[in-house]
Amino acid sequence: MSSRWTDTAEDLAEATRLKEEKAAKRAAKERKRREAAAAAAAAAAATPTTSPPASKRQKTRNDASDAIAPERAKTKEPKLLRFNGATISACRHVETSYERLNHIEEGSYGIVSRARDLETAEIVALKRLKLERETDGFPITSLREVTTLMASREHPNVVRLREVVMGDTLKDVYIVMDFVEHDLKTLCEDMAEPFLLSETKTLLQQLLSATAYLHSHWILHRDLKTSNLLLNNRGQIKIADFGLARYTGDPAPPLTQLVVTLWYRAPELLLGATTYGFEIDLWSIGCIFGELLTRNPLLQGKNEIDQLSKIFELLGVPTESTWPGFRRLPNAKSLTFPKHSATTGSLLRTKFPLLTKAGVDLLGALLRLDPKSRISADDALMHEFFREEPRPKAAEMLPTFPSKAGQEKRRKAFSPGAPVRGDAPVLEGVVGGGVFGGVEEEAAGAGFSLRMGR
Amino acid sequence: MVSLLSNPLATSDQLASSPSQSDGLTPDLEVSLRWAGSTLIQSAGILLRLPQPTIATAIILFQRFYLLASFRSFPVLATCHAALYLASKLTETPAKPRNIINVTKYLLKTPSASPVSPAQKEAAEGEGAYVDEHMYLYHRTRLLDMETEILKALGYQTHTGLPYTLTINYAQTLDCLSKPLLLRCFGYLTDALLSPSMLYLTHQPNALAAAALYLAARDEKVKLPEGWWEMFDVDREDLGFLVAGMKSVEEFVRSQKEAWGDGVPWDEKELEDAVRKRLHGAE
Secondary structure (H helix, E strand, O other): OOOOOOOOHHHHHHHHHHHHHHHHHHHHHHHHHHHHHHHHHHHHHOOOOOOOHHHHHHHHHHHHHHHHHHHHHHOOOOOOOOOOOOEOOOOOEHHHHEEEEEEEEEOOOEEEEEEEEOOOOOEEEEEEEOOOOOOOOOOHHHHHHHHHHHHOOOOOOEOOEEEEEEOOOOOOEEEEEEOOOEEHHHHHHHOOOOOOHHHHHHHHHHHHHHHHHHHHOOEEOOOOOHHHEEEOOOOOEEEOOOOOOEEOOOOOOOOOOOOOOHHHOOHHHHOOOOOOOOHHHHHHHHHHHHHHHHOOOOOOOOOHHHHHHHHHHHHOOOOOOOOOOHHHOHHHOOEEOOOOHHHOOOOHHHHOOOOOHHHHHHHHHHOOOOHHHOOOHHHHHOOHHHOOOOOOOOHHHOOOOOOHHHHOOOOOOOOOOOOOOOOOOOOOEEOOOHHHHOHHHHHHHOOOOOOOOO | OHHHOOOOEOOHHHHHOOHHHHOOOOHHHHHHHHHHHHHHHHHHHHHOOOOHHHHHHHHHHHHHHHHHOOOOOOOHHHHHHHHHHHHHHHOOOOOOHHHHHHHHHHHHHOOOOOOOOOOOOOOOOOOOOOOOHHHHHHHHHHHHHHHHHHHHHOOOOOOOOOOHHHHHHHHHHOOOOOHHHHHHHHHHHHHHOOOOOOHHHHOOHHHHHHHHHHHHHHHOOOOOOOOHHHHHOOOHHHHHHHHHHHHOHHHHHHHHHHHOOOOOOOOHHHHHHHHHHHHHHHO
16 A cells, blocks of 8 residues: 555655664664553553553653653654543532522423522522433433533533533433523513614624534534523523434434424425425524514414415415425425415515615525525624624623513413424425415515504 | 544543442452453444444443442443443434343353353353343343433533544545555554553543554555654654554453453352452452
């Protein structure tokens, strides 16, 4: 086997010149190798417990340092990068480490409560996993949640996983996270005024930066929505709830389509794609962007069919040219789409009349029907929208609010939950027809809405 | 991606104090049990057609666990089962508990290519290698409990960066990528999983990858530039230690196989007998 480093004819002269030098070097190398082998053999013969390899090597270094000192002095000491991983240590016990303060929220995944770290007196969120009904051991979804959160805990816009603690039995598992005062959904509902455009930009920028980080680490979140975005009183967004997150790869492995809360679910998922990628998270971000602007969820479908209708109403029915190959998706075959061109245009411009051209452009790029032409998180961060006036506000300058999770039980508004395990629904029916009857009316009336009461 | 290059490693205190030995095990017995468990996981993983990253992850989890727990409190067989099951979940290549339990039983009762299998057929045909429903449920319950025990002992920190793919990058960087070279690299890396010095708990993946590449290049007579390992942040000392460690695995396995012709003490009763025998031998 030849390599770039094999000697060629030109090198021969040089090689002979260096031969003696090399021979001497080789002898030295051989001696050193024997030394190392002897040290390792000694380490191997004795058990690692009585003579740990670390200390063995330390000794070799000390012994040999005199011999190789002059050699070292000539050649510069190499600067080697060292990445220190975590240490291997056991879980702490929940009762001896934390004091529970108040209940925050309960979902299908578990119960979240506010607690105080007994050592540092810091306030944390304690999430107890529901494992009682598990028959296959520790659930793979929880395992993914913990591993993905651990992998991304360095990012300032991902909720920081502090540790996992356990109770008395093997079924008592608690995830300990930083406590964050608000979630974006409750906040949007309770705010008198929506966020300013500059504030919306800051929030969106943080969300995109965290998503770009996750995607660069091959993590799909798969449940981005306003209720999973937490906001602290220093204006920082934290992505939370990695219950549906998982690692993916290239090529993407077959994945379940039963992900992402309906209102934030990308059209390729609704049409039954089993291979999908990071694009689904960006669709969700597009929906969140729209929601931040209006304080109302952008696409509130009642079921999968209705969700698709709402999407196509807003963005137009896909054609072979705007979304090549969409008809081959499993659920597209059983759906009939209206064919006339009036329905293929996008209504984003009329729906958001106060947004700048760049803003509509970014929203349109996030809500692109064809996943292949949807913008990536990295590209979205570079979008002109973030550079034009008004500039994103500094996070510290964002308004603060009284925290509901701090003491009171939250008022729950209806919002559909993430899909649960089971069979994927088969979509049948007609998209369009009656639904598309309202398109003109919608176009004419966009921008004006008269609401009574509330 | 720093996570590829950094693993949680054993501290020198952890390496110096063995929970198993504080619990009355002799050092040689601990080394053998660790070897046997790792080998059983490797062999079972192959029969279960799990990819090598899954198998390697299982072995590393197994070794990390016994760094902090005693072989006497947690029997080795159930830990092997659980490590395989947990690793299969972590690497998204799920294996069923039933298959894992059946395969290990087969390996421990029937002659096979695996060093942990008996040389002679022990029991009557079919009988010894069969797990009945009662025993299956017993093993399954212990497997599921051990899975959480492993997670608990490791603080749910299951990240395991593996050196296999790094060798491809390194060989590419040095412009010497070839199939025979890579196969040798992978061979050395798989050997290193069985090393009694627990190389995967003491060294980061980049060092392991460089050592495997060093040995493979020497075997394949591929010439590499002087001091190339420094490019991958490995110093000569670590490299020498790992090279010697990887080379000595073959001899170590041979001696273990000779010493344990009729199998290591897999269950608690056998282990207690072995511990007692060693105690009396010492007296």
